[in-house]
Amino acid sequence: MGGWLIELFKGTPEVALFASLAVGYAVGKIPFGPIRLGGICGTLITALVLGYFTGAVLSDGVKNLAFALFIFALGFSSGPQFFANLNRKGLRYLGFPIIEIVAVLAVVLSFTALMKLDQGTAAGLMAGGATESAALGTSSEAIGRLDVSAAEQRTLQANVATAYTISYLCGLITIVLLTSQIAPLLMRFDLRAESAKLWQQLSGGGPAIEPGQSPALPDLVGRVHRVTAAAGRTVDEVEKALPGRATIEQVRRGDQTLKGHFDLRLAAGDIALLVGRRHAVVGAEDVIGPEQADEPGPEVVLESRDIVLTHRNINNLTLARITDILDPELRQSVFVQRITRTEREIPALGNTRLQTGDVVTVYGAPSDVREVEHILGYPMAAPEKTDYVYLGIGLVIGILIGQISIPVGSADLTLGTGGGALLSGLVFGYLRAKRPTFGSLHPAAASVMKDFGLTTFIAAVGLSAGPQALDLLAKYGVVLPIAAVLTTLIPAMASLLIGRYLLKIEPPLLVGAVAGQQCSTPAISQILSTAGNSVPMISYTITYAISNILLPLMGPVTVALAGAVA
Template sequence: MDLISNLFEMAPFIALFITLSLGYMVGKITIGRFVLGGVAGTLLMGVIIGQFGVNIDPGVKSIFFALFIYAVGYQGGAKFFKALNFRTINILLSAVVMTVSGLLCVLAAAYMFDLDRGTAAGLAAGGLTQSAIIGTAGDAIARLGISEEAQHIMQTNVAVGYAVTYIFGSLGPILMVTWVFPTLMKWDIRAEAIKLEKESSDGRHELAPGEFNALTSLVTRAYSITKDSSINGKTIGQLNQNSLQACIELAERDGKPLELDKFTALREGDLIIITGRRNAVHEIQQQNIGAEVSLPENYEIIEENRQLIADNHSIIGKSVRQIKEETNKDTYRGVYVTEYIREGAPIEVTPDLIVKKNDVIQLTGTAEDINRVENNIGKRLGSATITDFIIFGLGMVAGFLIGLINFKIAGIPVTIGSGAGCLVSGLVVGWLRSKNPHVAQFPEGAANFIRDFGLAAFVGIVGLQAGPQAVETIKEHGMTLLFLGMAVTIIPQIISFFFSYFVLRIKNPIEALGCVTGGRSANPAFAALMEKTGNATPVFSFTVTYAVANVLLTLWGPIIVGVITLNAGM
């Protein structure tokens, strides 16, 4: 035991990574329909391993949480600002119901079990997982005008109540949003998240691990030109001139590649190969172009997908058809459009689609052909594997600066906090990225890693720090405070969930669960919900309720101290 304690003292991050490894291992254990999950497993293992005494600078926890919440904000930024509407009012009210019911539960527990002001405030801080209550309640106790001894006892009791109730305060919401509520309502969280993602993405289905679309968007077809073919005698340039999403890439005559130019006309017996989007190729096929033939398995046509940002002023305001005709003028071979993205969301490509500045147009064709037209469209989109660390760094700086903002409500100091600050900056940078693809590149793989590793490390450190003090306090004060903390954690969630679902009509499962996590600033629960959904669909409801909860829960500290009249040591 001493050997392990000494090891963790010399290298505390060994304890952290052991916690992560064992936590996610435990999280895979399945009992019936119940799966603990990696986040909850990491929290529990952190409490256990924390008994050896692991000292990790609290600033490290803040950094990991800031990285996690920034990545979450970045990924949900574009959709968050699009989703803001009158429906947001109900989501805001959901947070109010959660926080107010939490306050009432704390006050009821204090009166029923004769808790002093400090213990009641600690119960609120841990049971509702709002650490800021410790500070606001402690400050309010210092202004009561009582003896220094009584002040010291009650301020200590704030920390004691927090330590005893905080672990279940973190674990309880995880269990409620990932198991209890979904089981009770018979919801499949992952399926509901995919459904919501599909609805908010104009019907595009988000693929789960291992899934793929059997109907590929791009196809290749080969045709032998017959005597009565509609393209017999026409040149490749004529055929490709008006084709928007498909083109003839090459041709063969007498078994040999045909040296194409804009004057070379096709004739009976020639073999042509058409590539493009499935529906576009089908439309060409309906024009009696010839008899479809099969190609050898080892036949190769090497093409490239290249995303270009529409920033050339000569194409802004023109239709895709106009641009295609002008770009391919006097050429025998062309490129075709396979995807079109506006403000971070794919939209349908039609000939009459008007190009707007900073739209992202994906062209497909040979590298030589795309190089020929690239300058007519705009600059290439940044590499999908390179992070724009300039904007990433500035975004994090902005988040921490926002977190320093503090103000007073009814004389009570309220601080935004680095978590909320980085969430705001991440949302703004994600929205900026959707508006201007030139900046703020943050590849999906990199964002997912920062998000997942950040939340795992954050939860692990929470467990390591809270474990020893909580166990000692439980031994000293018995189980009453622990059970009261469980009640304060669970009851407001039940009230808020069903009130939101049946009264406020927040019927979407992911939004309803997001309101539960945000309404009590339950960061580990939100992380666990994100783990279950596998996408960013809970971000909107969590973000809106999180902002309200941060302010209201912080205010509950002095209110509890003011309403409760029992002082300790007097």
């Protein structure tokens, strides 16, 4: 590499940072069959190469700040779903993250004893084998608190990054192929057929929509009818007589425009605007009267709004029963278009169970939507509004919690900045969901904090680890990739076998849960492509929310146990 370029990167390390991000994310988009490395892994590989050839290093202050922002945003986003799943109905999925943690630690400590792995390599094997990037940060931070020389700390932290890179690559390939291809073959089920069958059960017979598709006939429609058959009947009586959910939003009677109140009695010649599910609206002519294709309808505006669910009775309630907590008139007036959980859309089907913290998109007249919003939760914060007071206090408290040290034998047990900020973010996110009058942090803003914070931290680690990377590869050779594959394979296979034969979980939900316990976005993406619909996402979001909190806390645990075993 040219001398001027080396001097540029060494003298201006922020150039090396953004070069790592740009090239890394480009590399992460390159497909290798059904697998893409993703931006995080691509950034780490790029940073390792740049660090090896240029010696560029980012300051520890930049690295620590980036990691604190990432880990707090991670906890803040996951808080509502994490606590929502800690209940009796979530027990069958709660076991998957526990299996992941126990099995990963057992495999890593076994290889640590057999191969005499140092604490850095063991921690990197754990983080990469579990494909959990946040564990890389908590492990590296834990090594920084070891009672060893600064030079040895740097070497161990470099080993964390290098071992993580190798292990992540091997673990990523393993979990993607296992959940989407190998598990269905070994357990003799057709993932696409099973997903289609489960979709029918959850939706009550609606058509399955594959990723990237949309129905040719939209589910929510509006029609204008001239009242003949419904003359003399109330709006409530007419709506109950329709073959599905629909509402008469407005009625034009001569020069008057009337709201479609449930006790309004229709008269012959009225022009009624009907909004609702397509199958209900299409069959409305026999109930109300002929559709008026050329007749201008009443002037009405319909609104779509994102609502964060916080109602105390919403947790584990099916979508079909959400009307149980609404007033009778509202039950027919608003419709749920989509559901988002942990920033991922899940099927909006009748038997889909809702959780506190879910974001539902509701559709209806503005007044009805606002009333439903006050009952179910609060509106999604505007993207430009972030409560920096709440954010700053949360980070301060998290960092202070991380400084607490508890003597355990000859060692001091501490969460560190990463663990403290994670727990603080978890609690602050939960409190925000329960009391939405403060602490606004839009999911889009939280996503930027997570992504930029993590990639900046990853780049900083990679740049500093680059010079020592080849030494670790030469020391362990092919044994490290084998250990990485087993670190991923053994926990996943244990969960698949227990889920399939003991818990009797439906195959699409089972593979989704295993991808979630591994926190693997590439795995769930390939599963959805193979399944042909989004049913596996239901279980993925549950185990993902729990594993995403518990696995980072295993970084310091691995460092401590590896030091005792080696």
